[in-house]
Amino acid sequence: MKLKSTSLMVAGVLLGAAVMPVQADPMLDLLQVLRDKGTISAEDYSLLSNAAKAKGEQTAAEKEEIMAKVESKSSSSVTVDSKGLNFQSADKAFTVNIGxxxxxxxxxxxxxxxxxxxxxxxxxxxxxxxxxxxxxxxxxxxxxxxxxxxxxxxxxxxxxxxxxxxxxxxxxxxxxxxxxxxxxxxxxxxxxxxxxxxxxxxxxxxxxxxxxxxxxxxxxxxxxxxxxxxxxxxxxxxxxxxxxxxxxxxxxxxxxxxxxxxxxxxxxxxxxxxxxxxxxxxxxxxxxxxxxxxxxxxxxxxxxxxxxxxxxxxxxxxxxxxxxxxxxxxxxxxxxxxxxxxxxxxxxxxxxxxxxxxxxxxxxxxxxxxxxxxxxxxxxxxxxxxxxxxxxxxxxxxxxxxxxxxxxxxxxxxxxxxxxxxxxxxxxxxxxxxxxxxxxxxxxxxxxxxxxxxxxxxxxxxxxxxxxxx
Structure with missing residues (x-):
């Protein structure tokens, strides 16, 4: 019965790590408390903490990529210089120069x-x-x-x-x-x-x-x-x-x-x-x-x-x-x-x-x-x-x-x-x-x-x- 409870808890931890990537640091704290109370073994703790860290790093990279795309979509420019008034779309596919x-x-x-x-x-x-x-x-x-x-x-x-x-x-x-x-x-x-x-x-x-x-x-x-x-x-x-x-x-x-x-x-x-x-x-x-x-x-x-x-x-x-x-x-x-x-x-x-x-x-x-x-x-x-x-x-x-x-x-x-x-x-x-x-x-x-x-x-x-x- 204890084994079954432990398995359910491990599954819940993994699910939390998957659906709440922004909670990566609190998740590591929770795993540490479970390990200290003996609810999970040291081996399970090592496995779960490594999984949480990896998921956190992947999510951060994905977030940065998404933010870069969002920023690029909204970074069209307007400048004034010696060549006149210049407009340019974010992807540089459209440009206008007025002179x-x-x-x-x-x-x-x-x-x-x-x-x-x-x-x-x-x-x-x-x-x-x-x-x-x-x-x-x-x-x-x-x-x-x-x-x-x-x-x-x-x-x-x-x-x-x-x-x-x-x-x-x-x-x-x-x-x-x-x-x-x-x-x-x-x-x-x-x-x-x-x-x-x-x-x-x-x-x-x-x-x-x-x-x-x-x-x-x-x-x-x-x-x-x-x-x-x-x-x-x-x-x-x-x-x-x-x-x-x-x-x-x-x-x-x-x-x-x-x-x-x-x-x-x-x-x-x-x-x-x-x-x-x-x-x-x-x-x-x-x-x-x-x-x-x-x-x-x-x-x-x-x-x-x-x-x-x-x-x-x-x-x-x-x-x-x-x-x-x-x-x-x-x-x-x-x-x-x-x-x-x-x-x-x-x-x-x-x-x-x-x-x-x-x-x-x-x-x-x-x-x-x-x-x-x-x-x-x-x-x-x-x-x-x-x-x-x-x-x-x-x-x-x-x-x-x-x-x-x-x-x-x-x-x-x-x-x-x-x-x-x-x-x-x-x-x-x-x-x-x-x-x-x-x-x-x-x-x-x-x-x-x-x-x-x-x-x-x-x-x-x-x-x-x-x-x-x-």
């Missing part, structure tokens, strides 16, 4: 000599101010591998408000990103460098004329440690002057390849090439008259460089890139060549190029990543005991939109203004920190027309910018 940029520009233009020879190239221009860019946008990830981006530009130099980027994409493949929507197509080193990071207030005339900028299309980019390859295709928003009513959209395709044989922290050599094709759809059964034009400076609202090549079916553009970064010094250049394929006239060949050098007086090195130039990050920002970073910039660029042999035929060209241009740009940039920058540019432009007299107009401008980007 923007403001580029406030002021310009003082001297065109006293422009049109002095009655060339008729353009009109007088004046001093003024403008918000070159005022953008607000968001981007992030969904379900880990899906990406999105939406950015709106308010006003701007042309006074229009609309989307700059609006995409959905996928990055789940190894080192590959797919984008669908409005974004930049693959053409040009300077074009694919963000306006927050270019060293001059405006890109070169060659880049603005021949690089593709943003279109509504599809692109795929794959990259390695020191190379990138990107292809894209799009519809609409071509270079034609007509709208899309009752006609097919212009369409095109482009590709770009970059390779950096040297890519170290303070030393980079960059090589790149691009090619693009634009098909201009017919309007009323006729090929389009394609106007190729460019501003000499953003504060010159008209485009004093302009040629219209009539009866154009398509355009092929080829680009070459070369750049190097050596400590505080950087040098980059690009050359573009375009052939306009015309049905009843001789094909026209036009081109442009630039070379740009920068030197950081405070010693910082310009950034580079994934075939794109980046900006300066001050070692000693203002407000943290330093004076920021200071950068000198110089650029020379040329644009030649005149093919004399293609223009000889009657009716081959129209809408002429200046046909050739060359620009000198000198600049000084002050990087207060990673978000604030002030820029000063002096631009000296010469515009030539196609007349035998080689008439020349001149535009000089001093421009300032206050920039904040986050």
């Amino acid at each position: 923007g940029r403001i580029h406030a520009d002021y310009g003082f233009v001297d065109d006293d000599y422009f049109g002095a020879n009655n060339t008729g190239i353009g009109n007088e221009f004046g001093n003024g101010s403008q918000f070159r860019r005022a953008r607000l946008g968001m981007n992030g990830t969904m379900f880990t591998d899906w990406i999105y981006e939406l950015e709106i530009n308010y006003g701007g130099a042309d006074g229009d408000t609309g989307f700059t980027d609006a995409i959905i994409g996928y990055k789940g493949f190894d080192s590959t990103t797919i984008k669908l929507g409005r974004h930049k197509m693959p053409a040009g080193l300077e074009e694919l460098t963000s306006s927050n990071r270019i060293s001059t207030m405006e890109r070169s005339m060659a880049t603005n004329t021949f690089a593709l900028s943003r279109f509504n299309g599809l692109s795929v980019e794959r990259k390695g440690s020191n190379w990138t390859v990107m292809g894209g295709t799009w519809m609409g928003e071509g270079n034609g002057d007509t709208d899309n009513n009752n006609k097919d959209s212009d369409w095109g395709a482009a590709g770009r390849f970059t390779f950096a044989p040297i890519q170290e922290r303070n030393s980079v050599v960059h090589l790149g090439a691009s090619i693009s094709y634009i098909d201009f759809e017919k309007v009323g059964g006729d090929n389009q008259n394609i106007r190729v034009r460019q501003r000499a400076n953003r504060f010159v609202n008209e485009r004093p460089v302009q040629v219209t090549y009539n009866d154009t079916k398509s355009a092929n553009t080829y680009g070459l890139e070369l750049a190097t970064i050596q400590g505080p010094f950087s040098l980059q250049g690009e050359y573009f060549y375009r052939t306009l394929d015309r049905k009843d006239f001789k094909d026209a060949d036009i081109d442009g190029w630039y070379i740009l050098g920068t030197y950081t007086l405070t010693g910082e090195t310009r950034g580079y990543r994934d075939g794109r130039m980046r900006t300066i990050s001050p070692r000693n920002p203002v407000g943290q005991g330093g004076a920021g970073a200071w950068e000198l910039v110089a650029r020379y660029d040329e644009l030649d939109l005149w093919d004399s042999s293609a223009a000889r035929e009657a009716g081959s060209v129209s809408g002429l203004r200046g046909t050739k241009a060359e620009n000198w740009t000198l600049g000084l940039n002050w990087y207060v920190n990673d978000n604030i920058r002030f820029m000063a540019n002096y631009v000296d432009s010469k515009i030539k027309d196609s007349s035998p007299n080689d008439n020349t107009g001149k535009i000089k401008a001093f421009t300032l910018r206050g920039q904040v980007a986050f």
Whole structure:
């Protein structure tokens, strides 16, 4: 009978240990009392106490695991830093970044000599101010591998408000990103460098004329440690002057390849090439008259460089890139060549190029990543005991939109203004920190027309910018 009572008690102790793991320490005290009164033997005590201890340790581990899971489920984060307002789910599968940029520009233009020879190239221009860019946008990830981006530009130099980027994409493949929507197509080193990071207030005339900028299309980019390859295709928003009513959209395709044989922290050599094709759809059964034009400076609202090549079916553009970064010094250049394929006239060949050098007086090195130039990050920002970073910039660029042999035929060209241009740009940039920058540019432009007299107009401008980007 005593044995039976002992067995029942042992079973009860074991059951208590199983269902009340949080009572592990009191259970050991109870077992000790039972042993001291002789209710259980020393052997039973040893067996039961070891079982209770093991169960307690297991339960503690399980509790910690459960608490970790509970905490992880509720530990989504919200942060504000130099990149803007950031949201992230606990499992990091969903992220949101809200950011923007403001580029406030002021310009003082001297065109006293422009049109002095009655060339008729353009009109007088004046001093003024403008918000070159005022953008607000968001981007992030969904379900880990899906990406999105939406950015709106308010006003701007042309006074229009609309989307700059609006995409959905996928990055789940190894080192590959797919984008669908409005974004930049693959053409040009300077074009694919963000306006927050270019060293001059405006890109070169060659880049603005021949690089593709943003279109509504599809692109795929794959990259390695020191190379990138990107292809894209799009519809609409071509270079034609007509709208899309009752006609097919212009369409095109482009590709770009970059390779950096040297890519170290303070030393980079960059090589790149691009090619693009634009098909201009017919309007009323006729090929389009394609106007190729460019501003000499953003504060010159008209485009004093302009040629219209009539009866154009398509355009092929080829680009070459070369750049190097050596400590505080950087040098980059690009050359573009375009052939306009015309049905009843001789094909026209036009081109442009630039070379740009920068030197950081405070010693910082310009950034580079994934075939794109980046900006300066001050070692000693203002407000943290330093004076920021200071950068000198110089650029020379040329644009030649005149093919004399293609223009000889009657009716081959129209809408002429200046046909050739060359620009000198000198600049000084002050990087207060990673978000604030002030820029000063002096631009000296010469515009030539196609007349035998080689008439020349001149535009000089001093421009300032206050920039904040986050």
